[in-house]
Amino acid sequence: MPSDYVNVTVGVRTTYVRGMATESPSVLDDLARLRPLVTRPLVASHAFRTASAIGEALAAGADLVGMARALIADPDLPRKVLTGRAAEVRPCVACNEDCRTFDPVLLCVVNPDLAPPGEPRRPAAPLVRAWDQERVTGQRVAVVGAGPAGLECALSLARAGVADVVLFEAADRLGGQLATAALAPHRTGWAALLGFYERGCPPRCRRTSGADRGAGRRTRRIRRRGAGHGRGGDIAATGDWGHGLVGRAGAGSSVAGRCRAGARGR
Known part of the structure; x- marks a missing residue:
């Protein structure tokens, strides 16, 4: 059956989603060798989380770069990279925690703006000592x-x-x-x-x-x-x-749980 594109990744279903021990996409070393062998558009999809890695893949011959977790951490990643604001990208750390379980919904350890339905951001549990x-x-x-x-x-x-x-x-x-x-x-x-x-x-x-x-x-x-x-x-x-000085910033299970702790008016 003819294919529209060829997607290259590494591993099988239980291993190809690498953790943070994989600091660089494994397919980068092979893209230049694969490019002459593929007549269809070549998509590289494996642990791409940074603008530099994306640039290396495109330079090596990839036509497209596939990402999932990086876009969960920062949905604006493409726009920021294309407008020269790569330093502002909230990085995916590849911890493979909340983005894999969907329990109860898709969340992200580093992105508190990704919230359950009906919530403005990921819920936190602040301790309010005083408020005026x-x-x-x-x-x-x-x-x-x-x-x-x-x-x-x-x-x-x-x-x-x-x-x-x-x-x-x-x-x-x-x-x-x-x-x-x-x-x-x-x-x-x-x-x-x-x-x-x-x-x-x-x-x-x-x-x-x-x-x-x-x-x-x-x-x-x-x-x-x-x-x-x-x-x-x-x-x-x-x-x-x-x-605690005034209130403790509760973060739930999120490393970057949005701090909504109580403030004391001065």
Whole structure:
């Protein structure tokens, strides 16, 4: 039977969807050799998650590149790549978790905007310690804790137009447990997500770490200051129920669960 195109992938049904240990699409090494043997359009479909890998496949002779998980993580990936904004792509880390089970629906560990029907975003479970809507200006917010929940929160606030977002972290690096996980063998996919947050937060989100001079004093001052200082609120994303500043950012089972923690008006 004649075919319209030839799709090239690697493995069988139970193995061809590779995890994050596969850092580069396996078919890249063979595309140049396969191209002269195929008279139909050649489609390369295997672990393509980055603009650089797509470019390599096209340069090697592929006519099309097939992707699924990368588009679940960021449906705007093609548009961002074609308009020179590849650095803004929310990366698929190939963890093969929520995108494979469909239990109860298709979700994504790194994309909180992918939500169940009827929900604006993936549900989270914030702990609200205090809330005074009249005193929340929405123009200055302190986020304490630069783990995945705090980073997602700071990025979301900056993109929503909050004028002044300050991200506080006790350690000398961003990422919290996300950064630790990225150091494990064959788990570098988490590093791509951390890089996405680092690129996305500045310049609208100012960062202060424990390595900066006076960081500890500044953090304590935020805890003590009362009304009249013009801040929109405080959000604690420390991963610890016992030491939350105002509210704990609950992320459910999502690494990048959208931070909707309670804010205290200042």
